[in-house]
Amino acid sequence: MTTLYNVARYHLVDRITYVALPWGIMTLSFLVNLVIAAQVAPDVNSHYTGGLLSIYVFLLICGAISMTRSLPFALMLGVSRRSYYLGTALLVVALGGVYGFALAVLQVIERASDGWGVDMHFFRIPGILDGPWYVTWLTSFVLLVLFFLYGMWYGLVYRRWSLPGLVAFIAAQILVVLAVVVAISMTDSWPAFADFFSSGTASVLTAVLAVISLAMGVGGFATLRKVTI
Amino acid sequence: MIPMISATALSRRYRDQVALEDISLAVQPETVTGLLGRNGAGKTTLMRIITGQEFPTAGTIRVFGEPPAENDAVLRRTVFVREEQSYPDFRVAEALRVASWFYPNWSEELAQHLLADFGLPPRRRIRKLSRGMRSVVGIVIGLAARAELTLFDEPYAGLDAVARQQFYDQLLTDLAEQPRTVLLSTHLIDEMADLLKHVVILDRGRVVVDAPADDVRGTAVTVNGPATAVEEFVAGRAVWQRRQLGSRASVTIPGPLDLAAQARARTMRLSLEPLSLQQLLVHASGISADEEVSA
Numbered sequence: 001m002t003t004l005y006n007v008a009r010y011h012l013v014d015r016i017t018y019v020a021l022p023w024g025i026m027t028l029s030f031l032v033n034l035v036i037a038a039q040v041a042p043d044v045n046s047h048y049t050g051g052l053l054s055i056y057v058f059l060l061i062c063g064a065i066s067m068t069r070s071l072p073f074a075l076m077l078g079v080s081r082r083s084y085y086l087g088t089a090l091l092v093v094a095l096g097g098v099y100g101f102a103l104a105v106l107q108v109i110e111r112a113s114d115g116w117g118v119d120m121h122f123f124r125i126p127g128i129l130d131g132p133w134y135v136t137w138l139t140s141f142v143l144l145v146l147f148f149l150y151g152m153w154y155g156l157v158y159r160r161w162s163l164p165g166l167v168a169f170i171a172a173q174i175l176v177v178l179a180v181v182v183a184i185s186m187t188d189s190w191p192a193f194a195d196f197f198s199s200g201t202a203s204v205l206t207a208v209l210a211v212i213s214l215a216m217g218v219g220g221f222a223t224l225r226k227v228t229i
Numbered sequence: 230m231i232p233m234i235s236a237t238a239l240s241r242r243y244r245d246q247v248a249l250e251d252i253s254l255a256v257q258p259e260t261v262t263g264l265l266g267r268n269g270a271g272k273t274t275l276m277r278i279i280t281g282q283e284f285p286t287a288g289t290i291r292v293f294g295e296p297p298a299e300n301d302a303v304l305r306r307t308v309f310v311r312e313e314q315s316y317p318d319f320r321v322a323e324a325l326r327v328a329s330w331f332y333p334n335w336s337e338e339l340a341q342h343l344l345a346d347f348g349l350p351p352r353r354r355i356r357k358l359s360r361g362m363r364s365v366v367g368i369v370i371g372l373a374a375r376a377e378l379t380l381f382d383e384p385y386a387g388l389d390a391v392a393r394q395q396f397y398d399q400l401l402t403d404l405a406e407q408p409r410t411v412l413l414s415t416h417l418i419d420e421m422a423d424l425l426k427h428v429v430i431l432d433r434g435r436v437v438v439d440a441p442a443d444d445v446r447g448t449a450v451t452v453n454g455p456a457t458a459v460e461e462f463v464a465g466r467a468v469w470q471r472r473q474l475g476s477r478a479s480v481t482i483p484g485p486l487d488l489a490a491q492a493r494a495r496t497m498r499l500s501l502e503p504l505s506l507q508q509l510l511v512h513a514s515g516i517s518a519d520e521e522v523s524a
Binding site for chain 2: 003006009010013014017069070072073075076077078079080081082083225226228229
């Protein structure tokens with residue numbers, strides 16, 4: 001357990017990557033959207049942005065970095081791959097919890113201030129992040145963990161099989177999505193599929209995302225076991 | 230005493246080449262073992278297998294009596310400083326601080342002493358250091374960790390002769406204070422010869438010599454003198470190498486020579502020279518010193 005904790009704080013030594021950059025980029029995106037929302041006539045339409053995605057995408061990058069640039073030094077210091085993965089996962093859970101809570105608080109403020117005074121929906125995303133604060137916290141947490149673990153998997157695939165592996169990995173994912181789409185079409189299940197997500201609450205969606213996160217974690221862990229540096 | 234490291238019939242093959250072939254050896258606790266060999270002899274591969282970073286294709290490896298791969302109990306007592314070790318985007322002091330978390334025996338005092346001694350600026354980012362100074366980061370961590378098993382894989386890339394001597398001195402001083410097992414791969418053999426208690430020479434993935442350093446030094450002797458006398462002296466002995474320059478000859482024969490033979494050489498006015506580790510490696514690697522010189 002001490003080793004896992006040490007691995008987690010080993011990553012956090014690089015606070016620029018794991019703290020300053022995700023929040024800095026999201027703040028920048030927020031400010032840009034705020035200025036734009038203030039310029040366009042606010043009384044016509046609510047202003048929706050996709051700017052929140054920046055923090056998730058940046059966590060994906062953090063995940064990839066954690067499994068590529070930072071791995072060799074940890075192995076030098078006698079950390080096993082398993083401990084390295086689990087310690088990093090511990091960091092993900094901690095970051096996801098704290099960052100998810102911050103996002104939930106920001107959403108509460110956004111709602112209370114009528115969209116920062118300009119009817120902007122930055123921290124509220126219809127259908128997924130627009131429930132009560134605790135559901136938003138949970139969903140944000142799961143999404144942040146999902147993106148980070150997904151990034152870790154990318155990093156590991158690159159570490160193990162370099163560029164050809166990365167291309168194959170992406171191609172395999174496209175094939176999986178394609179297979180799902182074809183399967184739904186063949187069985188005429190699109191209405192059922194739509195019902196499942198539209199009638200389901202945010203919690204149902206969160207549960208689905210949690211299952212996907214778990215799959216990402218298992219996949220990454222399996223890839224790591226034979227990674228050499 | 231159980232060996233610190235023991236390998237049995239260890240092999241590692243890659244698709245188109247053999248990195249290690251049927252390696253068996255044992256490293257005793259609290260010794261400094263030199264892992265010698267030419268480039269591509271398998272030194273790094275062996276060290277990577279010992280630290281669980283690489284997996285053998287056949288055979289077994291035991292470290293502290295256990296398989297090292299993914300074994301925290303073994304790995305946390307180990308530090309492995311690689312040639313051209315890569316680091317995250319850290320400052321020197323940050324890398325040292327992180328390393329100190331992982332080693333219960335970490336000596337901050339030694340780390341600070343080494344930093345000052347090598348002139349390593351703690352606030353500097355590692356990626357901005359010169360090659361030699363980056364090697365020093367690995368050396369400082371490897372020594373200050375005071376891990377029970379310390380592996381250095383040619384840790385001196387880009388270091389000048391003075392800094393290398395500092396490294397050898399510091400290693401010896403600290404080993405006297407805190408004995409531990411060191412496995413050190415190098416091709417600067419004669420520089421390090423005095424440090425080594427035990428020598429393992431690898432050639433194309435095989436162990437060709439595995440012996441205490443003192444024994445290895447007496448493994449072969451070069452006899453120098455007038456050609457006729459030299460030939461008379463070595464008659465009936467196996468000859469490893471023969472060189473002649475005019476009327477003088479220089480012949481290398483397996484040693485060690487007993488007292489009678491040494492006395493005989495003296496009366497025949499022949500000089501005897503033990504083969505240095507470096508020359509021995511050249512010989513063991515199947516290349517005659519002549520070829521090496523003319524190459």
